[in-house]
Structure formats: structure tokens, C-alpha cells
Amino acid sequence: VQPVGEVAKEAEAYLKQCYVERGLPEVFLPRWQEVREEIAKTGKYEHTLDELSYGARLAWRNSSRCVGRYFWQSLQIRDMRHLETEEEMYGAIVDHIKIATNKGDLRALMTAFKPDGRRLWNAQLLRYAGYKQEDGMVLGDPANVEFTEQALELGWKPPANPTPFDYLPLVIQLPGKEPKWFDIPPEIILDVKIVHPDYEWFEELGLKWYALPAVCNMSLDLGGVQYTCTPFNGFYMGTEIGGRNFSDTYRYNKLPAIAKKMGLDCSSNDTLWKDRALIELNVAVLHSFKEQGVRLIDHHSMTDYFMEFMADEQKCQRPIHADWGWIVPPISGSLTPVYPLEFENRILKPNYFYMSDAWK
Amino acid sequence: VQPVGEVAKEAEAYLKQCYVERGLPEVFLPRWQEVREEIAKTGKYEHTLDELSYGARLAWRNSSRCVGRYFWQSLQIRDMRHLETEEEMYGAIVDHIKIATNKGDLRALMTAFKPDGRRLWNAQLLRYAGYKQEDGMVLGDPANVEFTEQALELGWKPPANPTPFDYLPLVIQLPGKEPKWFDIPPEIILDVKIVHPDYEWFEELGLKWYALPAVCNMSLDLGGVQYTCTPFNGFYMGTEIGGRNFSDTYRYNKLPAIAKKMGLDCSSNDTLWKDRALIELNVAVLHSFKEQGVRLIDHHSMTDYFMEFMADEQKCQRPIHADWGWIVPPISGSLTPVYPLEFENRILKPNYFYMSDAWK
Ligand code: HEM
Ligand code: HEM
Numbered sequence: 001v002q003p004v005g006e007v008a009k010e011a012e013a014y015l016k017q018c019y020v021e022r023g024l025p026e027v028f029l030p031r032w033q034e035v036r037e038e039i040a041k042t043g044k045y046e047h048t049l050d051e052l053s054y055g056a057r058l059a060w061r062n063s064s065r066c067v068g069r070y071f072w073q074s075l076q077i078r079d080m081r082h083l084e085t086e087e088e089m090y091g092a093i094v095d096h097i098k099i100a101t102n103k104g105d106l107r108a109l110m111t112a113f114k115p116d117g118r119r120l121w122n123a124q125l126l127r128y129a130g131y132k133q134e135d136g137m138v139l140g141d142p143a144n145v146e147f148t149e150q151a152l153e154l155g156w157k158p159p160a161n162p163t164p165f166d167y168l169p170l171v172i173q174l175p176g177k178e179p180k181w182f183d184i185p186p187e188i189i190l191d192v193k194i195v196h197p198d199y200e201w202f203e204e205l206g207l208k209w210y211a212l213p214a215v216c217n218m219s220l221d222l223g224g225v226q227y228t229c230t231p232f233n234g235f236y237m238g239t240e241i242g243g244r245n246f247s248d249t250y251r252y253n254k255l256p257a258i259a260k261k262m263g264l265d266c267s268s269n270d271t272l273w274k275d276r277a278l279i280e281l282n283v284a285v286l287h288s289f290k291e292q293g294v295r296l297i298d299h300h301s302m303t304d305y306f307m308e309f310m311a312d313e314q315k316c317q318r319p320i321h322a323d324w325g326w327i328v329p330p331i332s333g334s335l336t337p338v339y340p341l342e343f344e345n346r347i348l349k350p351n352y353f354y355m356s357d358a359w360k
Numbered sequence: 361v362q363p364v365g366e367v368a369k370e371a372e373a374y375l376k377q378c379y380v381e382r383g384l385p386e387v388f389l390p391r392w393q394e395v396r397e398e399i400a401k402t403g404k405y406e407h408t409l410d411e412l413s414y415g416a417r418l419a420w421r422n423s424s425r426c427v428g429r430y431f432w433q434s435l436q437i438r439d440m441r442h443l444e445t446e447e448e449m450y451g452a453i454v455d456h457i458k459i460a461t462n463k464g465d466l467r468a469l470m471t472a473f474k475p476d477g478r479r480l481w482n483a484q485l486l487r488y489a490g491y492k493q494e495d496g497m498v499l500g501d502p503a504n505v506e507f508t509e510q511a512l513e514l515g516w517k518p519p520a521n522p523t524p525f526d527y528l529p530l531v532i533q534l535p536g537k538e539p540k541w542f543d544i545p546p547e548i549i550l551d552v553k554i555v556h557p558d559y560e561w562f563e564e565l566g567l568k569w570y571a572l573p574a575v576c577n578m579s580l581d582l583g584g585v586q587y588t589c590t591p592f593n594g595f596y597m598g599t600e601i602g603g604r605n606f607s608d609t610y611r612y613n614k615l616p617a618i619a620k621k622m623g624l625d626c627s628s629n630d631t632l633w634k635d636r637a638l639i640e641l642n643v644a645v646l647h648s649f650k651e652q653g654v655r656l657i658d659h660h661s662m663t664d665y666f667m668e669f670m671a672d673e674q675k676c677q678r679p680i681h682a683d684w685g686w687i688v689p690p691i692s693g694s695l696t697p698v699y700p701l702e703f704e705n706r707i708l709k710p711n712y713f714y715m716s717d718a719w720k
Contacts, residue, residue: 238630243694255695269660270598270646272639275692279635286630300629324685330694332635334603335615339690 004043007224011035011045014223014350018054046081047225053077055222056110056230059350064343065326068234068297070305070312071108075232078111086172086180089113093170093231094188097125100233101190101212104294110232112220118229119358121150121171121179125214125231126189129158129166140164142250150359156181164252165208173358192292194246196284201261205254209241209285211294218352228355236296238289242282243299243330254281278331299329303336321346367584368399374583374710378414406441407585413437415582416470416590419710424703425686427662428594430669431468435592438471446532446540449473453530453591454548457485460593461550461572464654470592472580478589479718481510481531481539485574485591486549489518489526500524502610510719516541524612525568533718552652554606556644561621565614569601569645571654578712588715596649596656602642603659603690614641638691659689663696681706 002010012032019028038045047055053075061072078099080092092111100109123144130138130145138145139162148168152158156169167189173179190211196202214233219226246254255277259266262280264273289296297305306327313320322343333339362370372392379388398405407415413435421432438459440452452471460469483504490498490505498505499522508528512518516529527549533539550571556562574593579586606612615637619626622640624633649656657665666687673680682703693699 248694250700270650270658272643272646272658274660274695275639275642278692278695279632279639282635283632286632290630298630298632300634325688328685328693330699331692332638333688333693334608334690335634335638340610 002224004039007044008036008039010224010349011039014055015051017058018051018223022054044225047223049077049079052079052112052222055350056112056220056232059220059222059352060232062321062348062351064321064345064347065323067237067302067306067327067329067338070309071234072309075108075110078109080111081114083113086174086182089118089172089229090170090182093120093125094185096214096231096233097184097212098188100214101188104190104211104292106211106233106235106295108232108234110220110230112227113229115225115227115229117175117226119173119355120216120229120231121147121173121358122168123147123215123217125170125216125233126184126210126212127168128164129162129168131158131162140166141245141252144168146357151181154179154181156183164206171358179358190294192288192294194284194288195291196280197287199261199280199284202258202280202284205257205261207246207252207254207284209245211236211289211296213240215352217355217357219355220350221353222350232352236289237299237302237329238282238286238296239299239329239331242285243278246281246285247278282331299332299336303327303329303338307337319344319346321348362584364399364403367404368396370584370709371395371399371405374415375411377418378411378583382414404585407583409437409439412439412472412582415710416472416580416592419580419582419712420592422681422708422711424681424705424707425683427597427666427687427689427698428657430665430672431594432669435468435470438469440471441474443473446534446542449478449532449589450530450542453480453485454545456574456591456593457544457572458548460574461548464550464571464652466571466593466595466655468592468594470580470590472587473589475585475587475589477535477586479533479715480576480589480591481507481533481718482528483507483575483577485530485576485593486544486570486572487528488524489522489528491518491522500526501605501612504528506717511541514539514541516543524566531718539718550654552648552654554644554648555651556640557647559621559640559644562618562640562644565617565621567606567612567614567644569605571596571649571656573600575712577715577717579715580710581713582710592712597659597662597689598642598646598649598656599659599689599691602645603638606641606645607638642691659692659696663687663689663698667697679704679706681708 015032016028035045056077057072057075060075061069083089096111127144128141129148130140130142132138132145151169159166167184169181169183171179171181191208194207212233213236214231216231219228220230246252255274258281259273259277265271266273286298310320323345324343327338375392376388395405416437417432417435420435421429443449456471487504488501489508490500490502492498492505511529519526527544529541529543531539531541551568554567572593573596574591576591579588580590606614615634618641619633619637625631626633646658670680683705684703687698
């Protein structure tokens with residue numbers, strides 16, 4: 001918990017930005033007067049829906065690692081601060097998944113829960129279990145082994161026949177309470193089967209991924225208030241799936257299998273068999289989403305948009321802050337217009353910050 | 361020119377490192393005594409060949425942008441500090457090119473000239489002219505347009521029929537004198553014709569590149585002495601040629617032509633035609649160098665070596681400094697073991713530093 005003086009300082013700075021930037025400077029002073037009194041009396045204050053919405057967008061605009069910020073003004077906010085119980089929250093998250101997925105025409109959405117320290121233990125709303133086997137190998141997604149173990153300890157039961165793509169439960173924890181877990185109704189999840197436009201055998205790899213990337217382990221730090229439970233989503237950039245999730249050796253590690261099927265000479269690094277397999281995997285991801293009517297974007301188009309975002313910001317005379325290593329995509333970096341740029345990576349508030357794992 | 365106090369401070373620090381690190385701490389004090397007196401009397405001092413050699417290697421080890429540092433101890437130094445005239449220097453540079461090229465079995469080599477402010481105007485010993493055409497297009501390498509114009513102003517004559525691969529002259533300038541230019545004897549330059557292991561048509565693109573990447577626009581900053589003319593070379597990592605020189609839109613920009621020949625669908629970003637063409641171009645570069653007996657290294661093997669470099673340094677309890685965006689290769693970044701690492705990018709001396717263009 002922050003000292004009251006801090007809250008007031010951050011509240012003032014944010015409210016000023018919120019109203020001045022939107023051309024409503026005359027609203028700022030009376031509103032700040034009101035908020036200051038509320039803070040003086042109670043040590044905290046509540047954002048109007050308007051303040052929360054604009055703040056969530058600003059926090060996105062300030063996310064120096066996000067290459068998707070061209071769309072920052074499109075973020076929609078669902079105000080669920082009135083919900084109390086885990087069951088109510090679970091219902092709201094189910095709705096979030098449905099509304100954001102929108103049958104494949106994904107929309108950027110955030111659901112804001114009461115900023116009282118409540119948490120989702122999940123890293124993303126949708127993620128696949130990672131089961132550590134006796135031989136040390138992992139069935140599923142190695143990134144989620146720890147969370148999977150936590151879920152098992154809480155009593156979650158994996159399917160009788162575990163697969164590499166079993167959805168993890170939602171784990172919701174209210175302040176001072178034991179966490180509760182909930183299975184996500186499978187029928188609300190949109191999956192994309194990964195096939196390749198030219199290689200028929202690709203399908204036999206049995207790959208699929210979910211349409212909705214929804215982060216829920218970051219805190220929205222807004223005007224002195226910590227929203228520790230605010231799942232938000234955009235849509236995927238193809239390389240996140242094809243250039244990391246399926247290809248990293250410490251994730252699904254699929255390149256050796258793909259290269260073998262492609263008949264590549266894997267005897268030496270310099271045949272670039274990994275690179276060739278990587279590109280075809282990414283082609284497959286883009287192709288499959290497109291064919292199955294699910295919105296996603298390729299890294300060329302996304303970095304083009306990022307250049308437009310930068311131009312927009314310059315027009316508004318705002319400085320651009322960015323984390324180069326996250327803005328440049330993990331594959332074909334030098335093909336994108338952001339590669340030769342240099343950025344200052346300043347972290348302005350409002351912003352989204354990592355939290356420590358809830359179970360630690 | 362630095363104040364004498366500075367020179368003495370840097371000299372002391374370097375000499376200490378030079379002798380202590382090599383297990384000769386007892387040499388340091390007497391040597392430092394001697395150097396201190398020399399600096400007090402004359403404002404400067406001279407490195408022994410030993411000090412110069414070790415310093416050049418240390419400067420390499422400290423080059424936070426260089427992924428090739430595993431080989432830092434292999435650098436050989438040619439001491440040409442006794443040479444005075446441009447003609448003598450030209451001769452030494454011709455020798456450098458021959459010795460370093462070594463018929464394709466390239467060796468890391470530096471030639472050190474007198475540290476009196478003399479300069480090579482070239483960015484690398486070998487580079488292709490870039491001729492700005494009347495329509496604004498460039499024939500040759502757009503990176504070298506400015507230097508090409510300088511050379512022309514100095515009286516250099518391009519071939520009667522300019523090509524995209526005309527070698528620029530060496531431009532040597534002694535302190536306080538006009539620069540002189542010299543053509544490099546074509547017979548000492550080793551070129552690699554770029555062909556593809558599977559695509560016969562690749563050859564028709566008419567691409568070639570030189571074997572020897574020798575940087576000469578950086579100053580070796582060593583123990584308070586500025587070596588402004590110290591051409592040095594290693595060998596190529598394939599992506600420098602295939603992932604930048606031939607593929608950047610602001611360099612030779614060859615991907616559209618390659619994609620067309622490959623018959624790729626270039627109507628949309630998400631067919632990844634650029635990425636596919638890029639990989640085949642890089643395959644061609646690696647294949648051609650290998651087939652023609654010219655040493656180079658692919659980005660997978662090089663980053664593996666870099667991991668070993670890091671392990672070696674850790675064993676010696678030395679911190680590792682690196683510039684992530686330069687260590688991660690321009691293509692297939694996430695396939696390399698350096699991708700998930702985080703580095704601190706501290707610039708230690710001795711090191712190599714950019715100089716402003718000599719003609720400005
Ligand atoms: C609209 C589509 C969007 C696209 C295509 C996009 C793209 C990306 C990508 C590719 C990354 C790097 C992810 C990684 O490598 O792990 C990223 C990171 C990030 N994005 Fe976006 N994004 C979108 C929407 C959003 C939204 C709606 C928000 C918040 C409201 C957001 C906030 C962030 C943050 C905070 C990070 C850094 C995450 C971290 O540090 O782990 N993005 N984004
Ligand atoms: C032995 C083989 C070597 C390899 C494979 C290698 C590899 C590389 C690569 C790929 C880069 C990035 C180049 C770019 O993107 O423009 C680089 C930069 C650099 N390397 Fe090396 N290198 C080697 C030898 C050397 C040597 C012998 C030195 C000096 C003695 C050196 C010093 C540097 C420096 C100073 C940079 C940064 C250049 C700049 O800032 O523009 N390297 N190296």
C-alpha cells in the first residue's frame with residue numbers, strides 16, 4: 001500500500017493528463033478538488049469509468065514493449081469493479097472471453113475488477129498445461145509447468161488422457177482468502193488448427209493454438225491506484241506463436257520435427273534448416289488463422305503500423321518510448337522498418353507492470 | 361588531444377591491466393615508472409609491441425557489439441608505427457589484405473599505424489562504390505555514396521563502365537596534409553560469387569561479395585593513446601551479407617528480385633515472401649563461401665561460440681558487457697541462444713570507437 005501523499009501526487013498528475021489531453025482542462029480542477037478531499041478523508045479514491053477507460057488506453061500507449069500500440073485508442077473497458085465473489089468474477093471472465101473473441105473478429109478488451117489486491121494466478125486467461133514427466137520431459141507447454149503444479153495442488157484435475165493442449169483452469173484469489181479454481185467452458189474457446197497452405201503433412205503435427213491472447217498477470221498502475229486484476233487482450237502477431245511458442249527450444253520445440261518432414265538436411269547449422277522450418281511454421285500460423293477467420297497480424301504489417309503510431313505520436317508532439325528488443329520481431333528482424341531505429345526506453349505512468357507470482 | 365593528466369591516468373590503468381591480467385604483476389611498477397616519466401617529459405608515451413598487441417585484443421574483448429569475441433585471443437597485430445608516407449602505408453595495407461585473406465583461410469589481423477592522427481577515409485578496406493544516378497537511384501552500394509563522391513572529388517576515376525561492384529580506392533591522409541588515393545590491385549582481392557545450392561538461376565542475379573571484412577574507421581583507444589588508423593578484420597558472419605548488405609531496402613535490396621525468381625506470391629505481406637527469399641539468400645551466401653573455400657560463419661554457430669565466450673569470461677570472473685540488438689543476428693533472432701539473455705552494455709576501455717567522417 002502506498003503512502004497517501006504518493007497517491008495524491010499520482011492522482012493529480014494523472015487527472016491532469018486525462019482531462020488536458022482530451023481537451024477538457026476546465027474539468028480538471030474541480031475533479032482534482034473532489035479527489036483530493038476523498039484521499040484526505042479515506043486514503044484512496046475511485047476513478048470514474050471515463051478516467052479508468054482513458055487510463056487503461058494511456059497505459060497501453062505507454063507500454064514500451066508493445067508493438068501493437070497503433071491501436072491504443074480502440075481498447076474497450078468493461079467495468080466490473082462492483083463484483084465481489086470469485087463466482088461473479090468467473091462469470092465476468094467467461095463473458096470477457098466471449099466478447100473479446102467475437103467469433104474470430106477479435107477486439108481489444110479489458111475487464112477491470114475491484115482494485116483491492118485481488119488476483120488471477122494465471123499468466124494469460126487461456127494457456128496450456130505443462131506436465132513435468134518422470135523423465136524430466138514436459139508434456140504440453142513448458143512455460144506453464146509451475147502454474148500447472150499450483151493448479152494441481154489446489155485440486156484441479158487434468159483430463160484422464162492428458163494432451164499437449166489441455167486448458168488450465170482460472171485461479172481467482174480474493175485478498176486474504178484461499179484461491180478458487182474454475183474450468184473454462186470449452187465451447188467458448190476459439191482454437192485454430194495449424195495447417196500449411198502447401199504441405200499436407202503439416203496437419204499431422206497436431207498443432208493448434210488459441211485465438212485470444214489475454215494477459216492477466218500485469219497490474220494497471222493508474223493515478224496512484226493498483227488494478228491488480230485487469231485481464232486485457234489484443235490479437236496475436238503471428239510470430240508470437242510461430243516464432244516463439246512453437247519454435248523456442250524451451251517451449252513446444254517443433255522445428256526439428258518440421259524440418260524432418262520437409263526433408264531438410266539437418267546435419268549442419270549452415271543449411272539453415274532451422275530458419276527454413278521456422279519460416280514455413282510461421283506461414284502455416286498466418287495461413288491457418290486467416291483461413292479459419294480469426295484475426296491476427298503478420299510482423300511486417302504490424303511494424304508498418306508501428307511506424308504510423310510513431311508518426312501519430314510525433315504529430316501530437318509526444319515522445320516515443322520503446323524497448324527495441326521487444327519491438328523488433330523475433331524472426332526476420334532486419335526486414336522490418338523498426339530495425340534501424342533507436343529508441344529511448346522510458347517507462348511512463350500509467351502503465352502495466354509485472355507482479356510477482358501470486359503463490360510466492 | 362587529451363590533457364597530460366588524463367593520458368597518465370589511462371596509461372596507468374591499462375598497463376596495470378595488461379601486466380596483472382597476464383600474470384606479470386611485477387613488471388607493472390617499473391614499466392609504469394618509466395611511462396610516467398616519459399609522459400611528464402613529452403606529454404605522451406609509446407606502447408611496446410606487446411602492450412599494443414594485448415591492448416588490441418582487449419579492445420576487441422570489450423567491443424560490446426561484437427558477437428565474434430570468442431576468438432579475441434587470436435588477433436594478430438602488425439606493427440607499422442614506423443611508417444611515414446602514404447605510399448609506405450599503402451604498401452602495408454596491400455600486405456594486410458593479402459595476409460589476412462590468406463587465400464580464403466582468413467585470419468583476424470590488425471595493422472597499427474603511427475598514432476599521430478593519420479586517417480583512412482574508408483569505412484572498410486574493401487567496399488563497393490555507390491553512384492547516385494540522375495533519377496535518384498543508386499548504382500552499387502548506397503551505403504557508400506558519400507565516400508564515393510569524396511573519392512571522385514579527389515580525382516579518382518571510376519571504371520569506364522561502372523558496375524554495382526566497383527572497388528573504391530584507399531584514401532590515406534597524414535595529419536595536416538591533403539589526402540591521397542590509391543587503387544587496390546584487383547588481383548589481391550578475393551571475391552565470392554554468390555550461387556545457390558538448388559536454384560541455378562541464382563547466379564544470374566550477378567551477386568558477389570568480398571571475403572575480407574576489414575573495418576578502418578574506428579579508433580583504438582588504448583591507455584590514453586588514440587590509434588586513429590588501425591584497420592582490423594575478422595571474417596564474415598553470413599547474415600552481415602545475406603541479412604543486411606544484399607537485403608536491406610537501403611542497400612542492394614535484392615529480395616524482390618529473388619522472390620520473383622522463386623515464384624513466390626508477393627501480393628501480400630502474410631505469404632512471408634520476403635522472409636522466404638531472405639533465407640534462401642542467406643543459404644546462398646553460406647553455400648558460396650564454403651564451396652569457394654572462404655572462411656565465414658553462420659549465425660547459429662557464431663552465437664553458440666558467443667555462449668562459450670561468455671562461459672570463458674565467467675570462469676575468469678570478468679563481467680560480460682554486450683549490446684543485445686547487435687549480438688542477436690538480424691534474421692531468426694529467436695532461434696539463437698543469445699535471444700533470451702539480458703546484457704548490461706557498459707563500454708570499457710580499451711575499446712574501438714567511431715570517429716567522425718574524416719572529410720567533415
Ligand atoms: C491489438 C493487438 C496487439 C498486438 C498485435 C500486440 C502485440 C504485442 C507483442 C508482439 C508483444 C510482445 C509479446 C512477447 O514477445 O511476449 C506485446 C507486448 C505487450 N503488449 Fe501488446 N499487442 C496488442 C494489444 C495490446 C493491448 C490491448 C495491451 C494492453 C491494454 C497491450 C500491452 C502490452 C504489454 C504491457 C506488453 C509487454 C508484455 C510483457 O512485458 O511481457 N498490448 N504486444
Ligand atoms: C573473427 C571473426 C569476427 C566475427 C564473425 C565478428 C562478428 C561481428 C558482427 C556480426 C558484428 C556486427 C556487425 C554489423 O552488424 O554491422 C561485429 C561488430 C563489431 N566487431 Fe566483430 N567480428 C569478428 C572479428 C572482430 C575483430 C577482429 C574485431 C576487432 C579487433 C571486431 C570488433 C568489432 C567491433 C568494434 C564491432 C562493432 C562495430 C560497430 O559498432 O559498427 N570484430 N562483429
